[in-house]
Amino acid sequence: MENITKHPILEIPDKKKIKFKFDGKLLYGFEGMVISSALFLNKIRIFGHHKKDGSPQGLFCSNGQCSQCNVIVNGIPVKACMTPLKVGMIVESCNGLPELPAEDDPVDVGDSEIIEIEVLIIGAGPAGLSATKILGEYKLKIILVDDKDRLGGKLVLQTHKFFGSQEEVYAGKRGIEIAKILGQQVQSLPNAQIWLNSVCLAVFS
Ligand code: FES
Known part of the structure; x- marks a missing residue:
């Protein structure tokens, strides 16, 4: 197993060891980590194979953008770099295109609501936060x-210090610190609603 126990910048909190399975093999990870970290911890770098040419797939962006880290959990394809590991999770590699469940099981989204808003900003990275x-x-x-x-x-992945103008881009601060500063600024705005863990599927106007 490979585990980072010390880091020059980030704190490494103590976490509970938990069991999970990958392709039928019993493995261990730590509570709170994402599936990809747990697989890396167990020296597994290949999470599946591409449907077109069988090339190995695994971590690429580490930020939920590319789907190259797809694995199957309980029959559903998920992004390993975004999905928290759970006790007893059954994880399988994703080889080719994932099969959809035979039974279509629509998600109950409850009553929908029509919201009118002056500005919709999609994406809370540095550009979205600055625009907000x-x-x-x-x-x-x-x-x-x-x-x-x-x-x-x-920014939450960037531990290096930025350069340029201190006034314009917080030069001298780390990406993780800038994320906190910008985050606090938008959270203090009474006229801005922040929806995390939310996917924007369509916009109607
Ligand atoms: S590595 Fe890109 S979405 Fe997970």
Whole structure:
């Protein structure tokens, strides 16, 4: 097993060891980590094979954007880099195109609501956060949507210090710190709603 126990910048909290299975093999990971981290921990780098030429698939963007890390959990394809590991999870490699469940099982989304808003911003990375901040200061009503569980987009993966202008782009600060600063700025806007863990499928106007 490979596990990072010390990091020069990030804190590594103590986590509970949990069991899961990958392609029938019993493995261990830690609570709170995503499936891809648990597979890497067990020295598994190949999560499946491409449908076209059988080339190995695995981590690529590590940020939920490419689907190259797809695995099958309980018969459903999921992104390994975005899906938290759970106790007893049965994970299978994704070889070729994943098969959809034989029984169509529509998700009950409950009563829908029509919302009218002046500005819809999709994506809470640095551009989306900056746009929300600037438009929010003009008192526009905004919804900021992001499919991740936290604000910052790629900034949350960046531990290096930025360069350039201190005033314009927070030079000298790390990406993870900039994500926090921008996040706090938009969270303090009374006219901005923030929807995390939300996917924007279509916009009607
Ligand atoms: S590695 Fe790109 S979505 Fe997971």
